[in-house]
Amino acid sequence: MARVFISHSSRDGEPAARIKQWLAQNGFETPFLDFDKHSGIAPGSDWEKTLYREIERSEAIIIIQTPNWMESKWCFAEYTQARALGKPIFPVIETPTGDQLIAPDIQALDLLADREGGLERLARELTRIALDSQGGFSWDASRPPYPGLLAFQEDDAAIYFGRDDEIRRMIERLNARRAHGGTRLLALLGASGSGKSSLLRAGVIPRIRRDTRNWVVMPPMRPQRRPVDELARSLAMMMDTRDWRKYREMLMAADLDRGLSDLAADIRMWAGSKDASILLPIDQAEELFGASDPDEAARFLKIISAAMSDDLPFLAIFCMRSDYLEALQSSSDLTCRFEEFSLGPLPLTRVPQIIEGPARVAGITLENGLVQMASRDAETEDALPLLAFALRELYDHASADRHFSLSEYQALGSEKDGLTPLENAVRKAADSVIADAAPREEELNALRDAFVPAMVQVNDKGEYARQPARWDELPAKAHPLLDKLATARLLIISQEGDNRMVEVAHEALLRKWPRLRSWLDEARDFLIGRQQLQRDMADWQRASKADKASALLTGLKLNRARTYLNERAHQLTDDQRAFITASIEKAEAEEKKRARGRRRVTQASVLATMVLAAIAVFAGSQYVQLQTATDERIRDVTRYTWEDLAANARIRNRLNQFLPRADSRTPFILGIEDQPDGFDCNTRLHSGFRYLYCSIRSVVSYERIKAISGINPYISGPHQDELDLSADRFGYYNPEFLDWIDTYIIPREMADPLFASTAQLVYDEQLREIARAMYWVHEIYLGPETHMQNLKDWYAGEPPPRFQQGGGWDMYKEEVEGLDWPLMVEATRDPNVDFPNPFNRRPASTPAINVYVEHVLGGDGNMSDTAGPFWIRRTIDGTEPQVFALLVKVLRCFDPETLGPDVEKVCDSEDAPSITKLILADLTRWWPFGKDA
Template sequence: MVALRGSDVLDASQARILSAAGEVIGAGFLVAPDVLCTCAHVVAGALGVPDAGERAPGTPVDLDFPLLGGRPRARATVVSWRSGGSDVALLRLDVAVEGARPVPLVDGTGVWGHTFRAFGYPAGADDGIWASGTLRAGQGSGWVQMEAQEPGPRIAEGFSGAPVWDDQQNGVVGMTVAAHRGERTAYLLPSAELVDERTLRPVCPFQGLAPFTEGDAEFFHGRDSDTARVHKAVRGRPVTLVAGPSGCGKSSLVRAGVLPLLRAEGMSVSELRPVPGVRAAAVLARALTGILEPGLGEVGRLVKAEELAGLLDSGDDVTAELRGRVLARGASAGHVIFVDQFEEYAGAAEPAAVRRLFGLFAALAGKDGTAVPRVVATTRPDSLDVLVTAGTSDLVSDAVQFIAPLAADNLERAVTAPVDAVPGLWFEPGLPERIVADAGDEPGRMPLVQFALTELWKRRSRSMLTHAAYGDLGGVAGALVGYAEDALSELTRDQQERARRLFVQLARPAGGDTFSRSPTRTADLAPELLHVARELAPGKLVVLSPAPGGGEREEMVDLAHEALTALWPRLRQWLVDSRDFRSWQEQLRTDLKRWQTQHHEPARLLSGTDLAEAGHRLAGHIEDISAAERGYILLSRRHSRRGARLRQAAVGALAVLTVLAVVLALSTWQSLRTAEDQLRTQAAGLLAQAAEDRPGSDPATALQLALAAWNTRRTAKTGQALLHRWRCAPNRWAANGSGPTRESTACRRTGASSPWSPTGASRCSTPPEPATSRCHCRHPPARRTGYPRGRATRSGSWCGARAATSTGRTPCGTCATACRWTTSCRRRRNSTVSTSCGAAKWTVSPRWREARSLC
């Protein structure tokens, strides 16, 4: 709100002090909406009491405002009384007068040559008369001399208590207290002496690091054109996005500039600040529950908000019904939902959740028209990238209203206008220009300027903001750093370490080497950190505020302003040192929220390298990880171990099954072999039996059956059957004329005959001579064996080699009689045993290990 200027405000502040009989005694003027200033001797004259009394009179004083329409009357009671040299009385109106305005008090020193004007009621001029002239300098008494110009009225009796308006400073420099009789010289009491802070509570018109609110509208200046532009946009479209760099005053513009105008037009307003980590439907549901169910308690509101969030998540088109209910609950001209710090949600939540929340706002607002809710949100330009999609580009482009940092002239007005609005507060000449120059051109300079001005106001000297105090602060940037360091130095060493941990948790890494604020719920802070936060909150380094949608005692802890992360060197170094940990922690919180919103799905738990890193971080920063985050990590670890045990059990079971399969296969193979052996044995036995059962008239078939039995399975039975059929075969061949054409052969050495066997081999019926015999068998046995070396005599062998003859006797396998001769071949290393039955048997040699065969 812009204060009235010039004669308008001066006229609206002028009052006449009346006696009980209605006689005009003197003048007075408003220094506050309900506080009037005049001379103590004027009040004494109106009440008929001595003006030298030290105690304020208790009788009400009558007065009126002659320059206002209708000359409204009023009564006031003395609340501050300083008689004597000061000669000041402050009166509080019983009822504020409509149309009356307090004057701005300006510096009453250093006013030489300034022109002035004053309005008084000398004798014969009860309706008042204006006087003007030139201001001089102060006197030894503390009064300031002024000279009325000539020609023109002189300042005389009846001007006592009148305000002296400085045309150069555009404000009241003091109050008329005395005049020289018959001369044009008069005196004023400087404005610094008029204010009694016990009566006029000192009001700081600056906000420090906090944004302006609707209640601070009278101190919000420098954004007149931006306020008008955004106000027009909100009135003309359902969704408005106020975008600008951090620290440019987006929230202050909407709160102290736009919202008061909307309320003045009959619209109702509700505010919300999205909390990072809360799903989009729950953010909107909590805001709407406060509008639709204002009478509910905290528990009931939380239950209703959760139900409404479920409806919004279900996908049903409930926004149209909600829109109608919001309009029905709001004011007649409509309802405005103000979404503050939307960039905090956009920076911490998933892009899909951010777009979902923006889509819900757009759906609730509906289409253009008069009867629709309005949504206005503040955000940073980098957050717009998340909102822009193929379906929302038109809506976003129409909704955005960009706000630039204040230009130098607007910044100076933002510095000086709030001081002008506070009675008895002013700058030392040249100080506003010095502050604006020191602020520079940084986008986030406005919070720093406001903070420096707030600290300067605390160090004011007799209602004046001085160069000396500003220099002691260290300028605009030094004020913030110095204040933060002073606040930290008041803590103990242990508390300072906890403060470091607290500040690290209240900021998160942003793009590049920057950091942004990260509001944190008190429930997520360790008790010792919450204690430090409450210690720092009165100094405004951190801010405690009710948690949106939380319980009655749940609060949010936040940095006073994001400028602290860039301009406080100590905090910045803390944040740089913890960047890796905080980046990981923010990702962990995102995973935790996703797991919670997806109904604790096990697939969303940590695993693999993520779980390993979480275990490492937990071991190194266990105090900085909240209970919920710690529980999430431990649950992930248990789930991983359970999965590992299940995998181990599965591998073990697979190994056991594999071993069982191998054993079963071997067992099956062995069983098959055993069964095959049994079948072959049975088949061989049947063949042998069939050979035995063949009639003697068919020796060839019987012998073939015996050979087949022997080849099928070599057992004693098949061997005996083969030998039996072999032994019987020659005679039958000779008798029947069957068999080979040559029935026998004679040994070349001895002439002994040897019949042919069915296989073509011959049997020597006469053993060779021990020393000179030489075997001439045509067909040696099918298999030969070596013989062990030992003592032997030389003899001949079937192969023509010289052989050693052993005299040992070995039982014959055919007739069980001892052999007569044994010949051993030196070249083939085979041994031949001649038995009494005439059969030649090849024995197994231990060296060659070949199966023996019969010829």
């Protein structure tokens, strides 16, 4: 029976004791009386905290209303505490109090005028409270006492056990808000499998519905795809009419406040209670943030926000998964306040209640030991739904005497796999359906495509979550198996308006059925990508007409969506396919627009970058890094691939400090986000091999050029086995390939101003320094003797200012005087040849040359250090004349002053051969100019 708290003045102990004795005689459990030696406040206790705790635990408050009580501030504090908690309060008048009332809406029981009648009324009210909180509902024997994976419904209130305390606290919370105002939206939050829906439907709603004087409870609804429609249907169902569209019009009206006010008046008139509060129970409210149409969800949240106004009689419950709390908090469409009611896991001490309670109602006998074993097995994930399913399996296969045996329970487990009956029951049922159906391979594949992705999504925590799917959108070959799984109560098939819907009965199936789990794990990346696609599509659909184009997919998202469209089109909705197609069409239109705005990319830039890319690749391993900061950046970028950086926020943030500098003259080839080989060149190094290499790499792919020309750029050559080429990896240049470059990739059409300026820009920004260094170093070593003599003459003079202090200059001069080109080449060919080098450096990588190039010729000394080893290799493979001729052609076209003050700018003006167009068309597929560039 109901737990009762007796509030009284310390001077009214005798009438309080009489009421306690009467309560005990009428079967009301443990009434609390503070001075009672058995149930009262123990000596030494914090009496104030004890009183408030007992008020909160109690289900009803009896006030011994006397003048002493009316004068006591502590009695009044007990009353306000009980009032705030929504407790039922029953004042009983034991002594005359005149016309004093505790509150105008609380009627006192006058025991002086009619003691027997007053106590009878009190007993009747306390019994009603006890029945509402602990039972008193009749059981429909046509319904199973254990519903399995399905949530308990309102008709199951008689067999719903184990959550009495939560039911009481939630009803008290609602009653307190109804009576005193405050936050009108209650968010009932819990993890998957905690029993939220059952608590709402079988626990709270049936008991609130009994209080017809104070409450009108609408039929609980789910948002599903069109939440406003579902709310309108719930209203129509309650008002016993089929015209749900009338209520939708009211909910969608421009004057929403007026529509809700009229709606509240209609509901109260229908219920015959002009002062009742109206409760809107929304189950699985997380669907508003995923499964629902975005526009409908936004409107629904605005309706709820408006309905929670203090001027309207509505209250609402959002029953939802706790992992969607952040989405609820951050929703811009929900403008009303809400408070949380968290539902934790069912305590293990209550497991016997949910087994024995329904069994007692349904007349089922339980073998000794079964409850104890099941309680031990319940110490596992998803314990509540798995236990409910196992009990339903026992009920469906029970004998006529309705007896659950221990051996039948144990048979649900798998000793071979080490699985308890709770862990194995769902898996066993699902596998049995498949085994009995014996589907063909195409039917099983169709079932997989039904689950993935229509019926399952990945939530923000990375967990698999169910979602309803339209029957007609699932593969037809999967329908028979889906029907069989629904018959086994593993799926739920329902009607949503004109659409037949299907969904997983409980998410425990996603975790406990190995076959389904393997399907989900295989498609996990697609599920996550498709969900992101759905969010992007929702943003696009909500965007204004002016913003529509900018909301389409671009970059990586578009590339991923193209893959989905090509490989998984059957697993996308019509809307998703249309969204991807629109994004592709926009991207292609922009590509063509860029192509129309430019002339063909210059063959000259292709020639220059191909030749100099080879130089960079061959010579890069010997490049002398003189700047410590540059060394550090190179190590960082080399060590981590872009994929690694994406997963390493600390390193990524560090490298972001070295982003490319803003430069309006930087060629557009450096604006490419995705390099052809996935290599990250976003870190801008202002000098050296890597800077050149990153620039060239966005243009030239050796494998692609090889495929176009049909010629291998590199061949084996003399002394290859003797030389250490581990860092060079390419071997020797192929003369045939160099001829092909000279024939087909040569500067042409330079008369076109746009063409010429574009080509010059590429050369000036990316190639000038290395091209000049390569030319100057070649001329010093291999050119006319005058170049070497100029070098010697300069060193014979006065040293530059920065060399006038300290040693070094004489050593440079000694190095120049001792240069022996034939011996250097021979030393490089044969490691056994002794070549004295005071700087202990490789032949032809001399600091003396670097200083000369930098101080006299105005070039980059670091890059000249790269050039020496390159030209040695070209003398070894015999291609030095060919490569030098190509380099001179590039300089004559783009940088003639390097060749001499009187050299004129000369570029071939003949029409390009047809093969050049073919080459350019293929080259431009991985950079942003398009096939028509």
